[in-house]
Amino acid sequence: MSLIVQKFGGTSVADCEKILAAARKAIxxxxxxxxxxxxxxxMGKQTDQLIQLANQITDRPAAREMDMLLSTGEQVSVSLMAxxxxxxxxxxVSLTGAQIGIRTDAIHTKARIKxxxxxRLRQLLxxxxxxxxxxxxxxxxxxxxxxxxxxxxxxxAVALAAVLDADACEIYTDVDGVxxxxxxxxxxxxxxxxxxxxxxxxxxxxxxxxxxNRSIEFAKKFGVPIHxxxxxxxxxxxxxVAESESDDRPVCGAAVTKNEARISVLGVPDRPGVSLxxxxxxxxxxxxxxxxxQNVSEAGNADISFTVPRDELRITLEAVQEAIDSLxxxxxxxxxxxxxxxxxxxxxxxxxxxxxxxxxxxxxxKINIQMISTSEIKISVLVERDAxxxxxxxxxxxxxxxxxxATSSAVETGSRESADAADVASRLQGVxxxxxxxxxxxxxxxxxxxxxxxxxxxxxxxAHVFREVAASGIVxxxxxQxxxxxxxxxxxSFTVPRDxxxxxxxxxRRLADEFFCGGTxxxxxxxxxxxxxxxxxxxTGVAIRMFRALADAGVxxxxxxxxxxxxxxxxxxxxGAAALASLKAAFADxxx
Ligand code: ADP
Ligand code: ASP
Ligand code: MG
Numbered sequence: 001m002s003l004i005v006q007k008f009g010g011t012s013v014a015d016c017e018k019i020l021a022a023a024r025k026a027i028x029x030x031x032x033x034x035x036x037x038x039x040x041x042x043m044g045k046q047t048d049q050l051i052q053l054a055n056q057i058t059d060r061p062a063a064r065e066m067d068m069l070l071s072t073g074e075q076v077s078v079s080l081m082a083x084x085x086x087x088x089x090x091x092x093v094s095l096t097g098a099q100i101g102i103r104t105d106a107i108h109t110k111a112r113i114k115x116x117x118x119x120r121l122r123q124l125l126x127x128x129x130x131x132x133x134x135x136x137x138x139x140x141x142x143x144x145x146x147x148x149x150x151x152x153x154x155x156x157a158v159a160l161a162a163v164l165d166a167d168a169c170e171i172y173t174d175v176d177g178v179x180x181x182x183x184x185x186x187x188x189x190x191x192x193x194x195x196x197x198x199x200x201x202x203x204x205x206x207x208x209x210x211x212x213n214r215s216i217e218f219a220k221k222f223g224v225p226i227h228x229x230x231x232x233x234x235x236x237x238x239x240x241v242a243e244s245e246s247d248d249r250p251v252c253g254a255a256v257t258k259n260e261a262r263i264s265v266l267g268v269p270d271r272p273g274v275s276l277x278x279x280x281x282x283x284x285x286x287x288x289x290x291x292x293x294q295n296v297s298e299a300g301n302a303d304i305s306f307t308v309p310r311d312e313l314r315i316t317l318e319a320v321q322e323a324i325d326s327l328x329x330x331x332x333x334x335x336x337x338x339x340x341x342x343x344x345x346x347x348x349x350x351x352x353x354x355x356x357x358x359x360x361x362x363x364x365x366k367i368n369i370q371m372i373s374t375s376e377i378k379i380s381v382l383v384e385r386d387a388x389x390x391x392x393x394x395x396x397x398x399x400x401x402x403x404x405x406a407t408s409s410a411v412e413t414g415s416r417e418s419a420d421a422a423d424v425a426s427r428l429q430g431v432x433x434x435x436x437x438x439x440x441x442x443x444x445x446x447x448x449x450x451x452x453x454x455x456x457x458x459x460x461x462x463a464h465v466f467r468e469v470a471a472s473g474i475v476x477x478x479x480x481q482x483x484x485x486x487x488x489x490x491x492x493s494f495t496v497p498r499d500x501x502x503x504x505x506x507x508x509r510r511l512a513d514e515f516f517c518g519g520t521x522x523x524x525x526x527x528x529x530x531x532x533x534x535x536x537x538x539x540t541g542v543a544i545r546m547f548r549a550l551a552d553a554g555v556x557x558x559x560x561x562x563x564x565x566x567x568x569x570x571x572x573x574x575x576g577a578a579a580l581a582s583l584k585a586a587f588a589d590x591x592x
Pocket of ligand 3: 151154210211
């Protein structure tokens, strides 16, 4: 008998009528002969209201008690859902995370799933019940209640679909599917028929809140196709599967994280181990860091900037202060009035000029780019918060995202790729479900680096630089731009093939003269090391492991970029082999 997981988000169960409507959807599937597991979120804005209540008592509620409180939201909705199904004449049983046996680690408010036992679920399903699982929650080894992080019911749903080997995982929500960007922010956004796991993963962690990013990690790891659709209509929805919508489009979507904060650590020694001092302390507090940008300043000192979600600024600043105290040098600046705008697409990996196009679109709107970080399938820029919406609109238009791609194929509500699933299940024997899973650790010795420092911090500079670089036929891979709000200048580094370093350096020198700025430097041979897999950013410990391994091997990191599926670091060309060996050793257990 086939099994379907149906997840209903907060708006889809916001009142009793909606609960009844959701109950009818589940009953319809049951009548069609499927076993049905429903995963339900807290009603409407209940979770927000509970958080507000806690904040009225204290501005620093204990995380354990927060989980105790927040988990009640889902307990209300699952019980009401069971009653709704009973009232319609069918059998249903509601279960909390603990009752299902969703075991997590003990990181309260951001717990990760270790294992799920399926016996009780299967038994209830076999007895003819619709099983209603509370989303977003689990239980740790002390039987304490944990929650998975905001939006975590999606992760519960996909994890259940994975362990139950479900035939379909339907995510019912308040929009018709996945759009090229949030349709409530940009009405011109287009609903996509299909999006790949990697693209959705990236978009979700860059602000597309339609799916919890970790749910996509599960989907990718276990080969679960996800069908995102409306609770309120029978529109066909969007599929999240292995393949992307179009082969010829560089960008499939754009996202904004409005509430981002930038932290800069200025004047720290430029030597191995310094990044470790900083990022290990941040990671210990389970804060996910993004847009790490480092640039070498005078006298062998480095400035390191990175971004974190704004509501984690305070604990991050505490962590960084600790690092500075222990280094005995450096100072911190921060800005919490910034937003991160990103474009994502598998297609950009093999097309040139994508970054240039994004920068040109922003320049045309006179939007100043404070920081840039690119990776194989995403480009993120940091802008002041007021510029976030115009920036999103500009890039959405520049990449013609509102237009359907010529080569798009129809939506297939394809079923699980069971061969892959079996393969993954065997690879995951004895490890936690959300553990890091690496595909590869690689060394690329084909590139060099060029840096222009002291660039004026005004709109249009990045666009100008990369237009000139492209005009000379130079192919750019990684780009990072840092920002120093006090000195009013920016420093831009990029990597190019080794045989183009000389011509890129010449272009850089010409531009430096044109802008009367600080200067240029180039490194003809760099080592680019990449770690790729699933769970790289959501497992905050990965950064610690990487920086520790490199520091232990005496390798100094010049550039870093992180994405959901890949972390790249650039080191001196001579250090490539040592760095590769140290990373392979550090991640041996995760290379499955
Ligand atoms: P639920 O309660 O059903 O989980 P969420 O509010 O978590 O719903 O997610 C749905 C919302 O995600 C939509 O209302 C929409 O505003 C927002 N959203 C952000 N980015 C996207 C996107 N790319 N496609 C669709 N919706 C998006
Ligand atoms: N109720 C939780 C939240 O609001 C979980 C979810 O909706 O997915 O974050
Ligand atoms: Mg949600």
